[in-house]
Amino acid sequence: GEDVEQSLFLSVREGDSSVINCTYTDSSSTYLYWYKQEPGAGLQLLTYIFSNMDMKQDQRLTVLLNKKDKHLSLRIADTQTGDSAIYFCAEITQGNTGRRALTFGSGTRLQVQP
Amino acid sequence: DGGITQSPKYLFRKEGQNVTLSCEQNLNHDAMYWYRQDPGQGLRLIYYSQIVNDFQKGDIAEGYSVSREKKESFPLTVTSAQKNPTAFYLCASSLTRQGTEQYFGPGTRLTVT
Numbered sequence: 349g350e351d352v353e354q355s356l357f358l359s360v361r362e363g364d365s366s367v368i369n370c371t372y373t374d375s376s377s378t379y380l381y382w383y384k385q386e387p388g389a390g391l392q393l394l395t396y397i398f399s400n401m402d403m404k405q406d407q408r409l410t411v412l413l414n415k416k417d418k419h420l421s422l423r424i425a426d427t428q429t430g431d432s433a434i435y436f437c438a439e440i441t442q443g444n445t446g447r448r449a450l451t452f453g454s455g456t457r458l459q460v461q462p
Numbered sequence: 463d464g465g466i467t468q469s470p471k472y473l474f475r476k477e478g479q480n481v482t483l484s485c486e487q488n489l490n491h492d493a494m495y496w497y498r499q500d501p502g503q504g505l506r507l508i509y510y511s512q513i514v515n516d517f518q519k520g521d522i523a524e525g526y527s528v529s530r531e532k533k534e535s536f537p538l539t540v541t542s543a544q545k546n547p548t549a550f551y552l553c554a555s556s557l558t559r560q561g562t563e564q565y566f567g568p569g570t571r572l573t574v575t
Contacts, residue, residue: 352504452504454502
């Protein structure tokens with residue numbers, strides 16, 4: 349079955365790098381995503397990576413994908429207090445009926461201390 | 463202003479009442495989705511629609527119903543048959559039916575007492 353797992357909590361100091369990790373089980377995943385959710389808000393699509401890539405960089409964000417180990421990580425450089433939020437890892441899977449739906453992890457709460 | 467709107471932001475209902483949550487998008491996206499989020503958990507798919515006048519059940523469709531009469535609108539009805547309706551409901555849309563990039567609305571928090 350499909351399963352996406354993340355650690356629940358990460359605390360860093362302002363200015364440090366943050367690394368949020370995720371593991372997934374569906375080897376047929378074509379895209380993997382990172383979303384950010386601030387309190388009481390919807391999800392913001394931060395970045396995503398195609399499964400034939402192993403790295404993607406976008407300003408302060410670096411995504412690393414290890415397809416062999418089914419491990420995805422999000423690195424935030426120079427973490428700011430505004431980065432405090434819950435970060436969700438997600439994969440897109442294709443069911444038998446052709447549906448393409450996102451499967452989410454439970455989210456990692458990032459706390460940035462000044 | 464382009465985007466996905468959900469209304470209202472907070473909704474309160476008595477047990478046994480049906481309630482309809484609104485989701486509108488002006489992005490000309492083909493596909494729309496409804497997810498449910500419970501505290502400390504990820505999102506779970508309720509229903510999705512890849513094209514007007516067509517929709518499919520997600521993983522937790524029991525107790526919910528939807529319609530897709532217009533491309534820009536995908537309302538969700540939470541019926542009295544839904545055993546635990548209190549949750550945060552999020553609507554999303556994607557440009558294509560493949561759903562590769564899904565963008566989310568701000569959500570509606572439903573409380574049923």
